Structure formats: structure tokens, C-alpha cells
Amino acid sequence: MSVFRQPGAYDHTITVFSPDGRLFQVEYAMELVNRGATVVGIECKEGVVLAAEENVEPLEDARDSWKIFRVDNHFGAAIVGLSSDARVLIDQARMDAQSNKLTYDEPIDIEVATEKICNIQQTYTQHGGGRPYGVSILFGGVDSTGPHIFDTHPSGTYRGHKATAIGAGRETVLAILKEQYRADLSFDEAKALAVKCLVKALQARQLPNRIKVAVIPTTTKKFEMLPDQAVEGLVKEAT
Amino acid sequence: MSVFRQPGAYDHTITVFSPDGRLFQVEYAMELVNRGATVVGIECKEGVVLAAEENVEPLEDARDSWKIFRVDNHFGAAIVGLSSDARVLIDQARMDAQSNKLTYDEPIDIEVATEKICNIQQTYTQHGGGRPYGVSILFGGVDSTGPHIFDTHPSGTYRGHKATAIGAGRETVLAILKEQYRADLSFDEAKALAVKCLVKALQARQLPNRIKVAVIPTTTKKFEMLPDQAVEGLVKEAT
Amino acid sequence: MSVFRQPGAYDHTITVFSPDGRLFQVEYAMELVNRGATVVGIECKEGVVLAAEENVEPLEDARDSWKIFRVDNHFGAAIVGLSSDARVLIDQARMDAQSNKLTYDEPIDIEVATEKICNIQQTYTQHGGGRPYGVSILFGGVDSTGPHIFDTHPSGTYRGHKATAIGAGRETVLAILKEQYRADLSFDEAKALAVKCLVKALQARQLPNRIKVAVIPTTTKKFEMLPDQAVEGLVKEAT
Amino acid sequence: MSVFRQPGAYDHTITVFSPDGRLFQVEYAMELVNRGATVVGIECKEGVVLAAEENVEPLEDARDSWKIFRVDNHFGAAIVGLSSDARVLIDQARMDAQSNKLTYDEPIDIEVATEKICNIQQTYTQHGGGRPYGVSILFGGVDSTGPHIFDTHPSGTYRGHKATAIGAGRETVLAILKEQYRADLSFDEAKALAVKCLVKALQARQLPNRIKVAVIPTTTKKFEMLPDQAVEGLVKEAT
Amino acid sequence: MSVFRQPGAYDHTITVFSPDGRLFQVEYAMELVNRGATVVGIECKEGVVLAAEENVEPLEDARDSWKIFRVDNHFGAAIVGLSSDARVLIDQARMDAQSNKLTYDEPIDIEVATEKICNIQQTYTQHGGGRPYGVSILFGGVDSTGPHIFDTHPSGTYRGHKATAIGAGRETVLAILKEQYRADLSFDEAKALAVKCLVKALQARQLPNRIKVAVIPTTTKKFEMLPDQAVEGLVKEAT
């Protein structure tokens, strides 16, 4: 009966493949991610830059970022999607990092941390009784093997990147990155490029500028938020 | 089949995303919150004010508030939605606060307390076998890092605010707050503004005045309900 | 599809909000309560009165009341709804009271006892695998903070009252109470008023008189059933 | 859609109230009980009589009753409904009685034993994963507070009676009991009345006589089956 | 909607009563039993005879019976229905018998063993997550209280019999038994009657003769299969 060959019949529960081998619930979660505010990650020899569109309303408490988080000294995360889902995963990543430090007396590899989070995400795509996490996360930082950026997918897949983006402005940003990214960017050039990408993505969607930036330099291996003035300077340069 | 592309087909269970990545059960819980009696929170240098519309019938035992609760010495909570759901979460927050005091010998950070409650709320949006909590809570008080107000969403998301409102009068109140809130309000001005917001919200919906107010001054870091006479004075000023 | 916007589609399971944020199963349980025999609670300085319509058939064992129960020395409960559900909750309240006495060596606060029962009721409105308790309970008695009456709702909500009623005659009784209740009623006046309320409620539904009354005086803090003769005297006065 | 307002839509699972607050599965279980063979219980000062219609086929092993059971020395049970369900509950009551004797060194109160069984029955009306017990039980006997008869309902409700009946002949028997029962019946009169009730109930349904009788005298507090000859004598008297 | 008043709507799951208080899944399991090969049990003063139609194909290993099983020295079982379900229950009965011997140092009462199996069968008619056992078992043997035969029903009900039958030929056999069974049959007469019953039942359904017989004499209290030649002799007598 032809009704069964349509998405509708296979997308109510995560534990069912469609006849052509698709997992609709994971695709719908990705839909949520694809509508979210854009985040960008760029890696160069001097370190890693994470940047995010941020929506801070007038009376909100502006002290913190709600899109970029410090996970451990040496790496952070930029999120797109359900912020409550993301918080749960970021908290888990923080615990994994602490636990690694206690057990092995050294900072966790960023890929190891990423994989642990992705294993949780995978579980929620295969077992009944829940829904997939509606979030993609860009983990970025510097560990003993150098600077790294990984992006995660609601399916639990992750990939390593020299530069990438997630969210509504992804296509715009990737086009700029493919053209302007070079492996030998200086740290300042990388910061400027990250901000420029978001400025263009916001312009493309006719939204006002509202950007937060975090950096993890190779020298210090310390996650730090750029001061708002510094970001504003880069925004001016980019426009 | 087009029927599957409509809300109806994805909103019976919390563990399913709709094709456009929405969680309908969470939105329906928020609907309950949006119909509830308004609560307001305002923060200034001298402390935090929580105010709530309250419906006390003639023969009800008027000794207590049913909308504003003391959680620990240094912070309280104002609730909108199912009061039984709220009570369960407030009780949990009280236990978290006690537990923090016993473990670390210092008052719990208000954001930490808020996040713990939001993690519970998030869980009920992702796992089957239950429904989301039908409540939003305004946590407000003063901890070692100063005065704070956080509002929670049935999805488990929370945000920090200098001043905000939840419930049926939210739009009315936010409009007033955006116009009249200043970071340098005195404590008395903050109390007056909070009461004024609720008076206007009640007028907008043509309801009689019925307001409760709690304050947590920065100096004492002690939650206390304003006496009914004090509130009545502020109400008179506002009308 | 419009069928999904109707009650029918959201009322089969407790763990689902309707699009307008309602919990139909809880409302249906309340329907059962609203059809039940009326109970009344009245508090005055000298103590608390609990009264109930009772249906004792000729050959039933008339020694006990099936509507009013002693929970602990200092408080009792009057029930409306499924008597088997109520019994389970009353038994739990008795155990909570015993446990409190053993742990703290003092009688349990009536509000604490009420809240514990309401937490159980709330759980059954949020988690799958069961139905809500089909019962409302009027807890009344005298503890260290004076006389108290609390009524519970199948949702797990409770409120404190000076005087209130549950069940089929609720509207009739509340109308009388609003008119005739005064905080300075003597104990005898309170007993007479309670009985009068039930007499009028039974007349309104054209039912014969069949009333049980329990009192908890402030002086003794001891729950006791009024003898049938005493009740009959009050009934005569009231008619 | 009007289909949802009909019994059909709410009666497939026990954990759902109908819109008017009914539990259909419990009503259907009671339907089974109402079609079962009649049992009668009569209490007088000298003791308690339990009597039951019994269907013994020619080649059945006639040594035992399949409707009346000894639970402990001092009380028995007469069952109506699914005999396998009843057996499980009777076995549980026997264990409760043994356990009480071991723990407190005295026979269990018959009401306590009844309530324990009813609590099990209540559980099966509120939690998913099972069906209600399809049985009503008449517990009757003599304990330290005198003779008692309690009947249980598939909902887990129970009531005390001086004389009562369950099953297909209930209406016929109750009519006789209301007319002929007196609190000062002698034991022999009570036995004769019990048998007479069943004889009339069988005649009303045009069925042959087949009756078993158990008695628990106040003096001995010992459950014993009346010999078949004695019953036959009473049957002859009654016809 | 009238569809809900039909069997179809109540017979998919065991945990649901139909509106007239029936359990359809149990009835369907009984349907399976009613189509199975006939077994007969006859008790006399000298012992118990169990006999069964048996379908042994040419190349099957003919050493064992697949319908009659030794449970313990003193009793056996004849089964009708799903043989895999039966095997699981027979194995359990064997363990119960062993366990009784180890604990009390005496052979288990046959009724006790029967009840234990029936309690398992009852559980599967009340709890979800499974189906009823599709088998009826005739337990027969000699214990300290003499010879006994009990038959079990998929509902978990059992009854004691002097002589009875289960399966497709039940009606035919019961007709013969009612006519020809006498309590004072000799053991040889009982064996001949059991075989005769099956011969007639097979003739009624125009099937070839294929019969196995087990006996448990009162003197030895030892279960033993009759040799095939002995059975053939009895078959010849019967035809």
C-alpha cells in the first residue's frame, strides 16, 4: 500500500529504518540544527577560534555566552540546536575531562572527549524510549597533538576539520572558508576570518550583528572569551 | 500522506521530533505556562524583587503564598503553571541547596541550583514514559557573585535576566520593563516597579489586584515576604 | 487534521498535554470526585470539624465510617472518590505519621503529611504506566501551629482553607460557608454549621439525611467521631 | 469526534479514566462476578455462616469445596468469579494470616486480612501491565472483636456486613435478607436462612440444588464445613 | 461504535476483560487444547491410569512417549496442546517435586504440585508481556492421601476428578465414562476402560489406533508405562 512507502509511516519512532534505510527522527533533529544560529570554528598553527551568533536581548544578563562554553582549560564548545540538550552534553564532556585528568593526570584528547559525547548521541538513535539529542556541537581546542576542531551530528557521527560551520548560515560560511582559508593563516587572520564569516551569514539573512568569539592559543592552551570590544573591532573591519 | 505533515501526528509523545524539528509536547506545556498568572523578577544593586499575581479566595487559608516560595536563605522562586509540578521541583531545589551546604559548607550558587532543576526538566523532554513538567520558574536571590534572576522553560532551558516576567501578562510587563528598567534602580524603586508591572498586567486583563512580593536584599542575603500592608501601599501608588 | 484538536485524541494517556496545555486524565479523575458524596471541613479557634454524607445500607456493618478516617491522634481525613484509592493513600499517610513520630519524636505537621500524599498523587499524573488517583482528600486536625484544613486534588495540588467542601454538593456548601462562616465561630457553632451544610446539600439533591462527623478539639488534639445521637441532634436543628 | 465519547474508546486499558470518571475494566470484571454462582454470608451472635452454590459434576472428585475455603482457623472465604484468580488471593491471605501469627503470636484481624487482599486488588486497577482480579470474595469468621463479614470488589473496595450476598442471585438473596435477617438470629436459624437464600436463588434461575456451607462458631472460633447430610436437611426444610 | 462491542476489539491482549467479563486469549488457548489429541485419566482403588492418543510417525524415535510424562516416582502427567509449553511446565513440576523431597523428605502431594503449575498458568492470564500457556495437563498418581487425578485449564483453574478427559475426543470419552465408570473398578478394568475410551474417540474421528498408557498402582506408587504389547491387547479387546 503506497502510504507505507512515504516518510510519514517511518518517522514516528527512532528505532525504525525506512525502506530506503533512512532514520527520519535523526533527520528531523538535524532540521532543528539547520535552523539554529550559526557557529564557526577555524584552526591555524597558532590556535583555534570558535565564533557564534548570539541573541542577547536588552534585559538579559549579558555576562555569559549562551552559545560558546569552556569545557576544560584547553578546549571549548560552540553549540547549535536545543540549548537544554546541549547543556546536558557539555556538562558530561566537562565530567569526562575532569575524570581523565584524575585518572591519567593529563588533559583529555579533544577527539576522545568528542567521541564520548558522540557515543551518547548514537545510543539515542538506536534505542527506544527517547529521542535523539537535537544539537550539533563544535568542539575546538589544543591538546598534546596540536589544534583540533570536531563537529558532531545528532546521529553521533563526528568529523575533524581545519575550518567549518554549523547552523542556518552554514552554506554561506563554507563558501567563504573554501575561498579564503589557508593553513598558514596567522591567529589574528583566523579571528578576523571567523568574525567575517558570521557577519556575512547574518547579512545574508538580514539580521543585526551579534557575535561572541572564543580562542584557544597553541602557546597557552587556555580557552578564553575575546572581550566584546575586540569582537566589535573585528566586526567593523568585516563590514 | 499529507496528514503526517501536520502537528497532530507528532504531538502525542514527547520522544518524537516533528519533520521541522519541533517538540510539540514541550510547546503545549509552554501553552499552559503562558496562560498562568503573571510573575515578575527585578534585580538591582541592592537586591532582588520577586512579585506574583495571587488568587486567594475568601475562605482560603491566607497565611502562605502559593506562588512565591523560599528555597534557601538567600534565594526564592516564583512559579507559573501546574502548582503540583512546581512543588516537586521546588522541593528538589531545597534539597539541592541543603546538600550543597552540607557538602561545601557554603550557600549554593543560584545558577547551579537553577541548572540542576533544568536538567531534571530536560530529562522529561527526551525520555519516554512521562510528560514534561508543566511549569516555568523564576529563581531569584543573592549569592556570593551578587544578585541573580534566572527563568526556566519546560524544555529545561534557562537564561539570566536583569528583569523579566512569565505568564499571561508577560508581554505587558516586558514592554514596561524595557522602558522603565535601569540598572541603577534603588531597591524601593525596584519594588515599586515590580508591583506596577503586575498592576498593569492585571488591568490589561481586567482582573482585580491580588499581589504578593518577596525580596532578597544584597546586605542580608535573606529571603523575606513583604507584609501585605507594604504591598497594598505599592499597589495604591501604582494605580 | 481537525480530529487531533479535540479532547478525544489527548485524553487516553496521562503523559500527554493537549495542545492547549490540559491534562485530560486528571480532569476525568476530578469528574469522579465531583460526582462523589459531599464532605465538609470547618476550622475555628477551638478545633476542626470534618463531616461527610455517608451511605450506610440496612445490613451493612454500621460500626465504622467509610468516609472519615483517623490518620493520627491529632488529625483525620474525609474522602471523596474511589474508596479503594483513598484507602491506599490514607494508609500511606498513617505510615508517614508513625514514621515522623519515630524519627522526630513529635506529631507530624498536617501540611507536611498532606504534601507527602500530594507528591504521590503528582507522580501518577506525570509518569506513564498508571492512572491518577481518583480521589480528593480533606485533611483536617490540630498540630503545633494550630488548627488546619487542606484539600487535595487528583493533580497533586493542595490548598489550605478555613472552611471548604468537596464532592457533588460542593457548590451548595460553599455558598452557605461564604455567607455564614466567621473566624470566631464557637466549636458548637462550627459543628452545627458543618451538619447544616450537608443537610442542605442532601436536600438540594433530594437525598435522605445520612451524616457522620469527626472533631479534633484544640485542647485535646485528639481525633474523635461524634456519637450518632449527637449528629442526629444537629441534623434536627438544621432541618 | 463522537466515537471517543463512547465506552469503547476508554475500556481497553485499566490505566485510563473515561471522560465521566469511570474505570471500565473494573466494571467488566464486576460483570464476570455478577454472572457467577451465588455465595451468602450471615453473621449472628453465635458465629458466622458462609454458604455457596456449588457445581459438582458426577465424576468430579467431590471431597472438597471449590467455592468455600478455610483461610485460617478462625475465618474462611467464599468466592465468586475466576476461580484461578481467587485461589491466588486466598493463598496470599493464608500467608498473611500465618505471617501475622508468627510476628504477633495472635490470629490476624479479619478486617486486616481483608484490607491486605484489597490493596492487591486496588494495585491492579491503577497500574498498567495487568488486568484487575476478576473475583469478589466474602471473608467471614470470628476474631478477637467478634464475628465479621467483609465483601471485596474488583476495585479493591471492601465493606463490612451483617449479612450479604455476591453473584448471580444477589438481588434475590438481598431481598430475603432485608426481610428476614435479625441481629438476634440463633446460629441454627442463621444456617437455615443462608441455605434458604441459596435455594430461592437457584429456584429463581431454575437450577438444581447444590449447596455447601461452612460455619465459624463464636465459641470455638474454628472454621468447619457442615457435613453434606446436614446441608441436605436444611435444603429440605427450605423447599 | 458497535465495532467495540465485538470479540475482535478485546481479544488482542490478555490484560483486558471484554464488556461481558470474558478473557478471549484464554478462550483461544483453550481452543488449541480442544483440537489436540485426546488424553484420559481414570482413578480406582488400585491406582491411576493415564492414557493418550499418540502420533508416532514411521521414522520417529519410538522409544519415548511425547504425550505422557513421568513427573516423580508417584505421579505422571498427560498433556494436550502446545508440547513445548507443556514441557516447560512439566519440567517445573519435576523441580517442584524434587524440591519438596529435599525440603520435607517426603513425596509432594499431587494437588500441591498441580496448584503450583496452575499458579504459573494464572500469572500468564493476568500480566502483560506474554501469552497464556496453550496447554491443559492431566496430573495423575498416588500420594499419601490415595489416588488422585487433576486437570488444569489455561486459565490456571484445576479440578479433581475420578475420571476425565481433555482434547478433541473429550465429549465422546465423557459420555462413555459417565455410563461405564464405577468407583469399584478393578485396575485391569480401569486400564481396559481407558483404552476403550480412546479407541472410540479415534473411531469417532476416523483416525487409526495409536495409544500409550501409563499406570501408577496404589501398592507400588510407581509410575510406569505399559508395554506396547499390553496396550495392543487392550486395543484389540476394545475394538
Add this chain to the structure above:
Amino acid sequence: MSVFRQPGAYDHTITVFSPDGRLFQVEYAMELVNRGATVVGIECKEGVVLAAEENVEPLEDARDSWKIFRVDNHFGAAIVGLSSDARVLIDQARMDAQSNKLTYDEPIDIEVATEKICNIQQTYTQHGGGRPYGVSILFGGVDSTGPHIFDTHPSGTYRGHKATAIGAGRETVLAILKEQYRADLSFDEAKALAVKCLVKALQARQLPNRIKVAVIPTTTKKFEMLPDQAVEGLVKEAT
């Protein structure tokens, strides 16, 4: 409604009997078995022969058989159906055999091993949450009571045979066995007959010859695969 009287309505879940007492899921699993490649087992005084059609593609690793497995020294298994299901059961049988050796210091009886596997299979036909095992297994070998062959059914039923077959060619093979099997076959005749059966079964379905054979001689009680050359010789004889 007549739709409920059709297979469709009762065959989606294993825990439901159809109105005529059938278990459709078990029948569907048997359907899978009936389409599988044929296996044959033949027992004679000198030992047991297991033979199987085998599909070895050109580039497959030909060292092992994928249809016949050694379970313990003294017996093996030939499978038809889902090979992954079979592997799980064969592994379990190997563990049961090891465990028996460790506990009793003697090889496990082949019937005991067969029954243990069948008990697992039965469980999956009665409890929800899974599907039946889609496999039938021919266990064959020599234990302390001589040579044995047992075949299992997805329902968990098993039977002993002197010679039998499972799979797509079953009817063809049984016809040959009924004609040509004799209890006094020599071991070489038994091997030749087993191969001949499969050759004819393959011809009937116009498939090329591809046969594996295992033997367990009574003298050695050791399972061994016949060398491919030996099998080829027997195939030539048979064609």
C-alpha cells in the same frame, strides 16, 4: 467486524493467540525454515550422519562449513534458517555441553542439550519484546545411550528420529527415507543414503550439487567432517 477473524489481525505480535488457537509468528518463522537449504540426519547402529546442502561461492573461504557445526566431541548440529540466530543457539549448546562436563565430569546427553535449546526457543514464543528464533536445528550424535537425532521447531518443540530432514527439500527427502531407510543400514550405506537424499532434493529444485557431510561413529563418539573428496565420491554414486 470480519477483519478481526483473519490472520492479519493476530500475526503482528507473538504474545497473542488467534481465535482458533494458532501462533502466527511461529508459523512465519517456520516459513523461513521451510525455504532454507535442506539438511538430513540418519542414524544407524554404527553411528550418525548429518548432511547439508551448502552454498559456497567461488571466493568464499571454503575451509569451514556454514551449515554443520561441531557442538561437542560426541555430537553436532545441522541448521536451517537464519544463520545468525542459529549461531547464537549453537554457541549456547556448546556452553551447556562444557558446563555439563565440568559439573558432572561426563558428556552431556544429546536430548538434554536439545531440550535446553528448545526451552530458549519456547521462551521467545511466549514472552513479548522479541521474535521467535527463525531456525530449526538437527542435533545428532552418540552419547551413553547410543546414537540420537533430534530436530527442533521454532516453537521450541523437538522430536527424536531415526532419520529425518528439514528445509526446502524435506518432502523429497522424507519420501526417499520412508522407502529406503532400514534400521540395519551399515554406516557406509547411511552416508550414501544421506548424500543421495540431498542430491535428489537439489535435482528436484534444479540446483547444482553442493554438499557437506559430518559423521559421529558409535565406536569413537567423535564428530568429524567427511573430506570433500569422500563426499564427491558419494555424490557421483548417487547421480
Add this chain to the structure above:
Amino acid sequence: MSVFRQPGAYDHTITVFSPDGRLFQVEYAMELVNRGATVVGIECKEGVVLAAEENVEPLEDARDSWKIFRVDNHFGAAIVGLSSDARVLIDQARMDAQSNKLTYDEPIDIEVATEKICNIQQTYTQHGGGRPYGVSILFGGVDSTGPHIFDTHPSGTYRGHKATAIGAGRETVLAILKEQYRADLSFDEAKALAVKCLVKALQARQLPNRIKVAVIPTTTKKFEMLPDQAVEGLVKEAT
């Protein structure tokens, strides 16, 4: 009703056989595998070659392969399907290998490792509450019994091969292998053949060349990725 005889009605849940004994969810998972990028495995006397199409985008971190993984020193795995599902299984295989080394002080047999993974995959095809793993894995390497290649199926089945392929180009590759594979290939010839197979498969689907190769030589029994230059040389040879 004919609708029940169509795929649609049996393919929503893994725990149900279709009337013709098929498991649709497993077939749908295989559909996902059949659309995935091709992997090839070739075994010769000198070792094993694993090769995979790989999609490395310009800005991806190119240091690692996302299709071929080292499992232990002596063997690796090439995956087709959901990479998150594969990662979970590969991690499990790594743990199994470590565990084997710790317990037995020797490398795990590759077939043992394969079977352990397949047992996990089988479980997810038989028990409810989850979906099958959407991945096929080619395990290849050299253990104490020589070089081995095994491929796994979402059903949990595995087979040994001298040379094989999985994924979208499987038919193309198998055609080449059947023609050109010889057991006496040199290691260099095997590498060239593996690359050639993928080049042809990519050409057939008009895709650019993007190939990764891993080898496990018999001499070293050490898994190593071929350098990209070496692969490029082989690609040039092949085109």
C-alpha cells in the same frame, strides 16, 4: 484483508516476521549499506589488503581515515553504512581484543572477534526496544592461523572470504575479483587489484578517485595505512 500481506504491515518493528518469514527492518538496514561507499578486502599468502572509497572534503582534517580502522595490531576493519553505528562496534571489537590479550596473553583470533560483534548485531534483530545496526564491516588481518577476511551483515551473519566487497560498488568489484583473483597473487598484485577494483567502481558511478588502503603483512602481522603517495601510484596504474 490483503493489506496485511504487504511489506508495509510487517516492517515497522524488528520483532515481527512477515508471513513469508522475512525481517524487513534488517533488509532496510542492508539497503543503507548497499548505498554506502565501497570497501574491498583481498587476502593472499603475503597478507591482507583493505581498501575503501573515502570522501575527504577540502577543509576536513585529512590526517585520519574515516572508513578504515585499526582494531588491534594484527587486524583492521573497513566499514560501510552509518559511521556512528560502526564506531560503536569497532570500539567494542578493540575492547574485545584488549581483553583477549589480557586474559590469554595472545592476540584474539579474527573470527572470534568477528563473531563477538555479530552476536551484538544479532541481538538487535531479535529483541524489541532498538533497531538493527545499520552497518556492514569487513574485518581483515593475520592471526595465528594465517590471513583472514570476514564480512558482517546487519542480521549478525558473517562469512569468510578470500576476496570480497561491500557497498554501492559491490557488483562491479565482485565481477572483477571473480575474473582476476588468484590464490597466488603477490602482495603487490593484491594491493594493485584492490585499488583497481575501487577505481572501476568509482568510474562506474562517475565519481572522482578518493581511495585509502591498509595492509596487514603476514610477516609483521602489523596493521598499517599505505601512504597517500603509494595509493596515488596504484590509482595511476589502474586508470
